[in-house]
Amino acid sequence: MSAFFDALINADRTATLALNDFDSAFTDAVMPVLSNRVVMIPLYLALIAYIWYRLGWKKTLVIVLAVAISVGAIDQFANLIKHWAMRFRPCWDEYMIDNGLHILEKKGGKYGFFSAHAATCSGVATAVLYFFRKWGAGRRERLLATLLVVWVAGVSISRVYVGKHFVGDILVGAVAGIIVAELLCRLMHWAITKFFAKFVD
Secondary structure (H helix, E strand, O other): OHHHHHHHHHHHHHHHHHHHOOOOHHHHHHHHHHHOHHHHHHHHHHHHHHHHHHHOHHHHHHHHHHHHHHHHHHHHHHHHHHHHHOOEOHHHOHHHHHOOOOOOOOOOOOEOOOOHHHHHHHHHHHHHHHHHHHHOOOHHHHHHHHHHHHHHHHHHHHHHHOOOOOHHHHHHHHHHHHHHHHHHHHHHHHHHHHHOHHHHO
16 A cells, blocks of 8 residues: 555656646746736636626625635635645655756745645636536536636646646645535535525526
8 A cells, every 4th residue: 555655646746747847938927827816806706797697696696605605615624634634745845846846936834735726716616617507508608617627727737837736736626626615505505495595586
């Protein structure tokens, strides 16, 4: 079992260094922007405006509440796991630094498993698309799904690129975000259907 985990860790390090190595003037400028949570605010506002346009203010309120609860739960869960697992971020890992890790952000906290950025972005996308599946359908929603997936992928890759996370951190984070958001949204949808159905009509 130890040999299996050693091989997994080595594969994760290799994949992270390979992805992190695609540096250029353009990516050095773009990736830190994608990695910055403040930059996500205009995206969230545009997303809320689109949901309001498509579904009305009542359903928008439900989706915003679902996203807020999901993001809060996912973020706290990520922090709990980070302090339990205590896996160093690449920028704190001597092996990664010695092998040419490209670091574009301040080191910050030492522990990075799993990525809260990847988890919360995946959670947002999951919550929005869950309720669109329930309340809306059609070509535009398929386009929305594609754009959200591209956004999640971009943010997740940026975390590897700036040196803050391993590939494994973002993969586990994305899966954790999807699972937590899906479960919370199902619970919320059940409660709304049972107790507040008239509110969203």
